Amino acid sequence: MRTDYCGRLSVDDIGRTVTVCGWVSKRREHGEFLAFVDLRDRTGIIQCVVDHAHDIRSEYVLAVTGTIRERPPETINHELPTGAIEIGEATVEILSEAEPTPFQLSGRVEVDETIRIRHRYLDLRTDRMQRNLRSRALINAAIRRAMDAQEFVEVETPMLIASTPEGARDFVVPSRLNPGNFYALPQSPQLFKQLCMVGGIDRYYQIARCMRDEDLRADRQFEFTQLDMEMSFVDGQEVRAVVSQAVAEAAELITGHKPSAIPEMSWLEAMNRYGSDKPDIRFDLELVDLTEIFSETDFNAFKAPCIKGIRVEGGGETGRNKLDQLTDKAKTWGAKGLVWIKVGESGEVSSPVAKFMSDAEIAGLIDKLGAGNGDICYLVADEWRRAVHVLGLLRLELGRPPVNEGGFHFLWVIDFPLFEDIDDAGNPVPAHHPFTMPHLEDLELLAASGEDPSVLLDVRSQAYDLVLNGWELGSGSVRIHSRDIQQQIFDLLGIGEEESQRKFGFLMDAFRYGAPPHAGFAFGIDRLVALLVGEENIREVIAFPKSQSGTDPLTEAPTPIDSAQLDELGLRLLPPAN
Ligand code: ASP
Numbered sequence: 162m163r164t165d166y167c168g169r170l171s172v173d174d175i176g177r178t179v180t181v182c183g184w185v186s187k188r189r190e191h192g193e194f195l196a197f198v199d200l201r202d203r204t205g206i207i208q209c210v211v212d213h214a215h216d217i218r219s220e221y222v223l224a225v226t227g228t229i230r231e232r233p234p235e236t237i238n239h240e241l242p243t244g245a246i247e248i249g250e251a252t253v254e255i256l257s258e259a260e261p262t263p264f265q266l267s268g269r270v271e272v273d274e275t276i277r278i279r280h281r282y283l284d285l286r287t288d289r290m291q292r293n294l295r296s297r298a299l300i301n302a303a304i305r306r307a308m309d310a311q312e313f314v315e316v317e318t319p320m321l322i323a324s325t326p327e328g329a330r331d332f333v334v335p336s337r338l339n340p341g342n343f344y345a346l347p348q349s350p351q352l353f354k355q356l357c358m359v360g361g362i363d364r365y366y367q368i369a370r371c372m373r374d375e376d377l378r379a380d381r382q383f384e385f386t387q388l389d390m391e392m393s394f395v396d397g398q399e400v401r402a403v404v405s406q407a408v409a410e411a412a413e414l415i416t417g418h419k420p421s422a423i424p425e426m427s428w429l430e431a432m433n434r435y436g437s438d439k440p441d442i443r444f445d446l447e448l449v450d451l452t453e454i455f456s457e458t459d460f461n462a463f464k465a466p467c468i469k470g471i472r473v474e475g476g477g478e479t480g481r482n483k484l485d486q487l488t489d490k491a492k493t494w495g496a497k498g499l500v501w502i503k504v505g506e507s508g509e510v511s512s513p514v515a516k517f518m519s520d521a522e523i524a525g526l527i528d529k530l531g532a533g534n535g536d537i538c539y540l541v542a543d544e545w546r547r548a549v550h551v552l553g554l555l556r557l558e559l560g561r562p563p564v565n566e567g568g569f570h571f572l573w574v575i576d577f578p579l580f581e582d583i584d585d586a587g588n589p590v591p592a593h594h595p596f597t598m599p600h601l602e603d604l605e606l607l608a609a610s611g612e613d614p615s616v617l618l619d620v621r622s623q624a625y626d627l628v629l630n631g632w633e634l635g636s637g638s639v640r641i642h643s644r645d646i647q648q649q650i651f652d653l654l655g656i657g658e659e660e661s662q663r664k665f666g667f668l669m670d671a672f673r674y675g676a677p678p679h680a681g682f683a684f685g686i687d688r689l690v691a692l693l694v695g696e697e698n699i700r701e702v703i704a705f706p707k708s709q710s711g712t713d714p715l716t717e718a719p720t721p722i723d724s725a726q727l728d729e730l731g732l733r734l735l736p737p738a739n
Pocket of ligand 1: 351637
């Protein structure tokens with residue numbers, strides 16, 4: 162239908178007769194007989210001069226034929242790539258009319274997100290969504306190229322499966338042929354990719370859709386896409402090298418330059434320096450350990466196992482209101498309190514608790530934090546975990562740059578603990594999934610845990626996370642490939658032999674027939690794309706997302722099903738719980 166795309170026309174085309182197709186972005190009258198129409202397609206906009214008599218409104222779909230000519234100098238639009246030319250005396254064919262749209266599609270108007278999602282087909286016409294989806298496709302293609310080049314085989318794993326233990330709630334699908342039985346939608350292809358390794362695939366990948374029934378957030382949707390991969394006969398280092406290559410190619414495509422090699426940091430170091438297992442290393446404001454300085458203190462609030470502080474350069478001006486707000490926040494994060502100490506312009510120290518500290522303690526903390534005149538220091542005294550957690554959040558609150566500033570800082574966090582907690586029933590809670598291999602040197606601790614379960618918290622795992630600007634992009638690990646160690650972990654987790662056989666028997670059985678040592682990883686493509694294009698919310702890089710409440714304002718899913726369908730599935734609904 163067309164000879165050219167709107168946005169690709171240029172002064173080189175002057176004199177050519179062209180036909181372009183697209184949507185009316187704007188119409189302006191031009192004297193008595195003519196009108197300017199800005200026609201938009203996926204490549205951009207071209208101005209067309211058309212006969213005034215045409216009844217053309219915004220978002221009409223047109224085919225416009227005319228000759229490209231130079232614009233008079235005073236009407237050149239330098240903001241538009243095609244701003245020096247126009248299609249003169251064009252003939253117009255209206256291909257489709259359009260009602261007035263519920264929101265404006267050009268310019269930077271804030272539109273309620275539910276309205277945008279309800280009319281996503283209109284929202285997709287905006288520059289922002291066009292750019293985001295195009296970037297997403299380019300990133301997917303770059304990842305595929307990187308994986309193909311490294312000899313990975315793309316394998317599609319099933320969507321209707323038994324449960325996967327990623328720790329979230331499953332979405333379930335009733336089985337018509339097996340009434341009373343349910344499939345789960347995959348939370349990840351974890352077990353299948355491990356089976357692929359037993360099956361000799363050696364290098365597997367998939368751009369996989371995963372489903373987890375968790376509360377939605379800015380960086381979380383029910384369904385998401387991840388690069389899922391697994392390799393045989395490798396250690397974690399080799400997995401990280403492959404993944405680094407894939408994300409580097411994706412990042413280079415969008416930013417135009419190759420990111421430098423991704424640094425690695427142990428989980429313990431990340432927690433100590435940044436108070437987070439996904440540190441945003443775009444900025445410093447690091448946590449400093451002050452425990453030693455207060456080892457003999459008389460200040461009751463500081464008789465704690467751990468004291469940490471941060472220093473904000475030039476923060477001495479912070480007013481009382483703001484300090485009260487920060488203290489309240491720290492309490493909601495679990496702190497008993499937040500201590501602040503200001504160093505005045507001539508070195509004098511002020512703090513509501515200065516009178517409880519000795520001169521040596523004050524001098525010591527100022528020295529350790531490197532505080533100078535005009536600075537403020539914040540201190541938290543608590544158990545180690547809570548102290549670093551609270552200061553880590555305070556660090557973000559005080560220093561985190563906006564999503565589109567500060568460049569792209571990838572980081573590998575390695576040596577995660579195997580368990581993150583011991584639950585009330587005395588069972589350890591796995592930090593990753595239960596197929597993660599412990600550090601071989603720490604296997605003894607597993608054996609010793611019978612007497613003292615708390616030693617389990619010291620067991621390191623061979624698990625690693627990839628972090629970008631403070632967002633967790635994904636996780637992976639070296640897997641357990643021995644039935645004995647796997648059963649030992651299941652036992653510790655309180656998953657008995659019967660339950661493990663019922664849930665993961667197929668994997669344990671597969672391991673009877675020669676399981677290669679293997680390791681893998683998965684990272685969220687929605688999150689990677691969002692960060693690379695500078696969006697705070699992954700919904701902006703998903704064509705048809707769910708709203709915050711988990712519903713789809715466009716199709717109105719989820720919807721009730723009729724009673725015939727329920728009967729067929731052998732289901733009866735209970736009255737809604739109040
Ligand atoms: N299955 C894990 C996940 O989806 C990733 C992995 O361990 O490879 O988070």
